Amino acid sequence: MAVRTLELNVPTAGKSEMLDITGDIENALKESGINEGIINIFVPGSTASVSTVEFEPGLEEDVPRALDKIAPFGPNYAHHATWHDDNGASHVRATIMGPGITVPFAEKKPILGDWQQIVVIDHDTRPRERKLVLTIIGD
Amino acid sequence: MAVRTLELNVPTAGKSEMLDITGDIENALKESGINEGIINIFVPGSTASVSTVEFEPGLEEDVPRALDKIAPFGPNYAHHATWHDDNGASHVRATIMGPGITVPFAEKKPILGDWQQIVVIDHDTRPRERKLVLTIIGD
Amino acid sequence: MAVRTLELNVPTAGKSEMLDITGDIENALKESGINEGIINIFVPGSTASVSTVEFEPGLEEDVPRALDKIAPFGPNYAHHATWHDDNGASHVRATIMGPGITVPFAEKKPILGDWQQIVVIDHDTRPRERKLVLTIIGD
Numbered sequence: 001m002a003v004r005t006l007e008l009n010v011p012t013a014g015k016s017e018m019l020d021i022t023g024d025i026e027n028a029l030k031e032s033g034i035n036e037g038i039i040n041i042f043v044p045g046s047t048a049s050v051s052t053v054e055f056e057p058g059l060e061e062d063v064p065r066a067l068d069k070i071a072p073f074g075p076n077y078a079h080h081a082t083w084h085d086d087n088g089a090s091h092v093r094a095t096i097m098g099p100g101i102t103v104p105f106a107e108k109k110p111i112l113g114d115w116q117q118i119v120v121i122d123h124d125t126r127p128r129e130r131k132l133v134l135t136i137i138g139d
Numbered sequence: 140m141a142v143r144t145l146e147l148n149v150p151t152a153g154k155s156e157m158l159d160i161t162g163d164i165e166n167a168l169k170e171s172g173i174n175e176g177i178i179n180i181f182v183p184g185s186t187a188s189v190s191t192v193e194f195e196p197g198l199e200e201d202v203p204r205a206l207d208k209i210a211p212f213g214p215n216y217a218h219h220a221t222w223h224d225d226n227g228a229s230h231v232r233a234t235i236m237g238p239g240i241t242v243p244f245a246e247k248k249p250i251l252g253d254w255q256q257i258v259v260i261d262h263d264t265r266p267r268e269r270k271l272v273l274t275i276i277g278d
Numbered sequence: 279m280a281v282r283t284l285e286l287n288v289p290t291a292g293k294s295e296m297l298d299i300t301g302d303i304e305n306a307l308k309e310s311g312i313n314e315g316i317i318n319i320f321v322p323g324s325t326a327s328v329s330t331v332e333f334e335p336g337l338e339e340d341v342p343r344a345l346d347k348i349a350p351f352g353p354n355y356a357h358h359a360t361w362h363d364d365n366g367a368s369h370v371r372a373t374i375m376g377p378g379i380t381v382p383f384a385e386k387k388p389i390l391g392d393w394q395q396i397v398v399i400d401h402d403t404r405p406r407e408r409k410l411v412l413t414i415i416g417d
Contacts, residue, residue: 082337
């Protein structure tokens, strides 16, 4: 058994736009030297999430639209009074969706459905450079 | 420390109906030979989720009903234009809830509350055979 | 590689109020003797969640308010018919947000953003003593 901690840096667009990082995760696993186990993908930061999706243009619209119902972007957040900030909705979305996921892998490849990609969803109100932490544990 | 990867196949009903898999998880842990650690339960596929619930008939109605508010089944999804599909709501629900959970165990038993069961929630619009991946890591 | 399972007991307020447990997690990691890996933070119980947030007074209001939209507290839950209970909303929130998260750590410290804290969110309708299970796995 071994553990490897890696960093992955990606540019994101914000407003809950999704970014497909499946290829990066596949590369990290290939290079890790670990064959079978789990990979935890975590965002240090309080306005982004990690999940999976069938990554295609329709759902790239549908997922942010559903999040607009739970926490619409706009002025009505107590958070804004604290920092004179505009991203209360971003924080709320990130807390409800959570900061990361854990994905199984075998033969150095993530075990995913045929139409399932791993995505970072950046809820912030502006483009950012995001650091993700990948922790690979296995044999 | 050891890692074991298992597959669990279950028939699901769809439309976010929940299926109690606690007994299956208990059996997998018993047979794994690993005493203490974590079990990751993951759905390869982009229209289902894993979570916990007090599994009883009232909540079997209440949970899908709350998801209807976030992403109602119906025609208004850009996803449908991509594939002439009808399950945009299923994808959105799965992405927001995430594809899996990680549960601690000790003495080969999951550490759960007295009224807490582990469930697969299949959001798809039709019954399916679902494959789940169980990854057990521990001592 | 080693695994350590610990228990953390905290008093919670209910109604989705968030409790910052970052200090407790830092202490657990310091005392674990494990340097690098992941920590799983899990609530045995079906009416609470774990997530991360920028813990400040504004978001302490905003997060519960967004959850009120998904599952408002009140009488309209089938769960209440089963147990003559009043916490249907609490269960629904817990199932949608999930029962725990997994956080990476290095040099015995959780890898978090500068403005990111780990919180328990107790959705129940009354104050409780909550037991959390912490599972630390790493080298």
